[in-house]
Amino acid sequence: MTPLFPVAGYGLVGLFGLLIGSFLNVVVHRVPRRESVIRPASHCPHCGHVLRAWENIPILSWLLLRGRCHDCGGPIAWRYPALELMTGIFSVVVAWQWGFRWSLIPALLFTWILLALTLIDLETQLLPDRITKPGMLLGLLINASALFWSGLALTTPWNALLGMVLGYGSLWLLATGYLKMTGRHGMGGGDLKLLGLIGAWLGWQAVFLTLFIAALSGGLVAVAFLLGGKGRDYAIPFGPYLALGGWLMLLWPHEIVQGYLHLLGS
Ligand SMILES: [Zn+2]
Incomplete structure (x- = not known):
């Protein structure tokens, strides 16, 4: 070149x-x-x-x-x-x-979807099904293309399918557990679908660390709000943090895995 x-x-x-x-x-x-x-x-x-x-x-x-x-x-x-x-x-x-390379196209598409969802969530506290559902499907389809040609896919079709189930399912478990313990709804259904979407695009391997980054960054911002005197009832949407986690996992998966292992080791 x-x-x-x-x-x-x-x-x-x-x-x-x-x-x-x-x-x-x-x-x-x-x-x-x-x-x-x-x-x-x-x-x-x-x-x-x-x-x-x-x-x-x-x-x-x-x-x-x-x-x-x-x-x-x-x-x-x-x-x-x-x-x-x-x-x-x-x-x-x-x-x-x-x-x-060819897979830059899905990498950009994924980025734009996350960006749109982030702004909508910040503005309306909602992650519309009109974007999350077709977004999940698109991720599965793009990765299913690896059955014929691997140039476009971000992960294998199997990893993508498992990622969608694991992303949606892990948050469902968390949300259900939280509801049972506190009697309050901690997360919206949109958050479940968003993590399912991220799993469908990046594969199941990315789901856990996406959630980890989201919880960490969301927690830091919540603490900042508390220290700033905004009160504990200030509703902070979780979607933007999930989107941030998904985007970082798209760009720097190996660095993040290394960093996380380092964190565990210290
Ligand atoms: Zn005018």
Whole structure:
């Protein structure tokens, strides 16, 4: 490969990530409202005018318009360009860590699904079935392709199937146990499906450490909230931490296993 290729490759992945981020904005806004992500076309939430092509360019349009609608001057939240930028950066990180091979495609898809679910969970405390269920199925299908050709798969079909069952099942056990002991619902059904989804994409081996990272990071944030005086009843969704764990397990599985073993040994 020529030295020029990686640079151009990262640039392309980054630009593509910006466009996907633009679509994720639509997904995050509309899926919890049970609206179609295809129709109607993107429009201003204030005056309803349909965005012209030049008003719909990731980040650039927002900067050109200085965060205001061209027609009515209504404010356009900074989270729209922020999510576009984040998706672009995350995509480049995945390409950089993963390399340019066929399985980069599912690695990116997985990243984008996790990103959308994280933002929806933060905003609505829900992980919609409309994303988690087809997401699980897509993971199984991609890994089932290894039956014919192993280039695209992230793990073997068997590992994926077991991962889905183990991911869903382990959280189900935890949630049921918690309910029996405390009489309170600790986790939503969406969390179960999300860990099932992560298992379906990465295989059963990733499930335990995903859960470990989620519990650790979620615990740290909960302690920070308590110390910050936000109170113990402050509801913190678990989905973003599961997504974080799944994403780290996609990118650095060996490093995390080594780190975990090191932690046990010390
Ligand atoms: Zn407007």
